[in-house]
Amino acid sequence: MTFSPRPRVAVVVPKYGTVGGGERFVYELTERLARDGRYEIHVFANRWVSGSGPVVFHKIPRVPFLRFPRQAVFAWLAGCEVEKGKFDLVHAHDRVFRADVFTMHSIPHETWIRDIRKRSPTLFDRVTAWVERRLMEEGGCAWHLPVSSIAGDAYREKYRVDPSRMRVLHPGVDLARFSSPDRDDCRREVRGRYGIGPSEIVILFVGMNFEVKGLDAILRTVARARALRPDAALRLLVVGRGNEGKYRSLASSLGIADSVVFAGPQAEGVEAFYLASDLFMMLSAFDTFGMVVLEAMASRLPVIVSANVGAKDLVEEGVSGFILPDRKDVDAAAGKIVLLFDAHRRAAMGEAGFRTASTCSWERLTGEVREVYGEVIAEKERGSGR
Numbered sequence: 001m002t003f004s005p006r007p008r009v010a011v012v013v014p015k016y017g018t019v020g021g022g023e024r025f026v027y028e029l030t031e032r033l034a035r036d037g038r039y040e041i042h043v044f045a046n047r048w049v050s051g052s053g054p055v056v057f058h059k060i061p062r063v064p065f066l067r068f069p070r071q072a073v074f075a076w077l078a079g080c081e082v083e084k085g086k087f088d089l090v091h092a093h094d095r096v097f098r099a100d101v102f103t104m105h106s107i108p109h110e111t112w113i114r115d116i117r118k119r120s121p122t123l124f125d126r127v128t129a130w131v132e133r134r135l136m137e138e139g140g141c142a143w144h145l146p147v148s149s150i151a152g153d154a155y156r157e158k159y160r161v162d163p164s165r166m167r168v169l170h171p172g173v174d175l176a177r178f179s180s181p182d183r184d185d186c187r188r189e190v191r192g193r194y195g196i197g198p199s200e201i202v203i204l205f206v207g208m209n210f211e212v213k214g215l216d217a218i219l220r221t222v223a224r225a226r227a228l229r230p231d232a233a234l235r236l237l238v239v240g241r242g243n244e245g246k247y248r249s250l251a252s253s254l255g256i257a258d259s260v261v262f263a264g265p266q267a268e269g270v271e272a273f274y275l276a277s278d279l280f281m282m283l284s285a286f287d288t289f290g291m292v293v294l295e296a297m298a299s300r301l302p303v304i305v306s307a308n309v310g311a312k313d314l315v316e317e318g319v320s321g322f323i324l325p326d327r328k329d330v331d332a333a334a335g336k337i338v339l340l341f342d343a344h345r346r347a348a349m350g351e352a353g354f355r356t357a358s359t360c361s362w363e364r365l366t367g368e369v370r371e372v373y374g375e376v377i378a379e380k381e382r383g384s385g386r
Contacts, residue, residue: 007088009039017049021291022105032366044078068123095132098139104146107154116286147289148310172362178298183275190276194261200233204277206292210242214283223254224334241265274299283327297353320353
């Protein structure tokens with residue numbers, strides 16, 4: 001292997017620059033690494049959206065028909081292409097056969113199917129778990145980088161991982177995007193658009209999977225909070241895509257149809273919805289991280305999250321938000337909402353969350369990954385006798 005003054009790095013991920021929390025993580029990090037200029041960055045992907053960074057893209061064909069071998073085929077084809085390039089370091093953001101650095105955007109696949117989805121594994125699941133096992137047990141990873149303690153703990157429980165070679169690296173957030181717009185302007189525009197009064201307390205939910213993100217639990221919590229404080233003007237603002245009809249029916253059956261606004265997905269300008277709201281709530285059945293929580297904190301909103309949300313790592317209980325051990329405990333969740341009817345408490349907790357978010361820049365993450373790259377490449381150089 002030849003180590004040049006500018007090491008060549010292969011980044012392996014099925015989709016680059018597309019919609020999704022994991023995809024955004026890879027994009028924001030890799031673009032910054034490329035612009036930094038210390039590494040020659042190559043991305044191996046099925047499809048991508050180019051950014052401004054000097055990234056070299058390599059097309060990995062996608063299996064157009066059978067689903068079950070898709071993970072194995074991607075891992076094999078990507079591995080073959082990476083091998084041709086004689087790269088100094090391979091950074092995988094998905095399950096492949098070999099990598100020097102593996103960022104864990106999920107929990108072990110078998111754990112996900114058994115404990116979260118609660119179903120029997122399909123052939124696709126078995127193949128995906130096999131690829132993951134190959135990576136974890138024979139893939140030569142020097143560093144494992146889970147995006148949250150939830151992910152790290154799940155992998156350590158399933159596989160033998162050296163704790164000194166695992167480092168939790170949380171995603172970053174664009175602080176200026178979520179804190180710079182004028183809050184009063186956003187409140188007038190968004191609330192006016194959806195018929196929400198200026199003094200109503202607005203709980204914000206943002207998510208693209210209503211079922212997994214726990215919208216049903218939030219609706220029940222809002223109904224309970226209204227019963228506890230019928231004098232309070234309370235609204236739930238739902239941003240995202242899901243089975244809207246199902247959840248409208250649930251809201252109606254709970255007697256809170258008039259308190260719920262479905263705004264649909266907001267590809268552009270979602271920051272205005274954060275700034276128009278008073279608090280943020282996410283009671284996911286499971287979420288490896290949940291970047292929307294960090295976005296809410298950057299917008300100075302107190303947050304209420306379930307203990308199954310990885311972003312709880314950043315939430316200081318009772319200071320910047322609340323972490324609910326049981327997401328289905330409607331009384332406990334409603335009690336937290338009632339506490340946040342106090343505007344002074346909301347403001348203080350929002351400021352605390354903003355201070356935490358201020359430490360979570362994409363530049364910070366990029367610097368931490370550069371350190372990992374430096375260690376891996378230095379170890380390889382020592383091993384080669386250079």
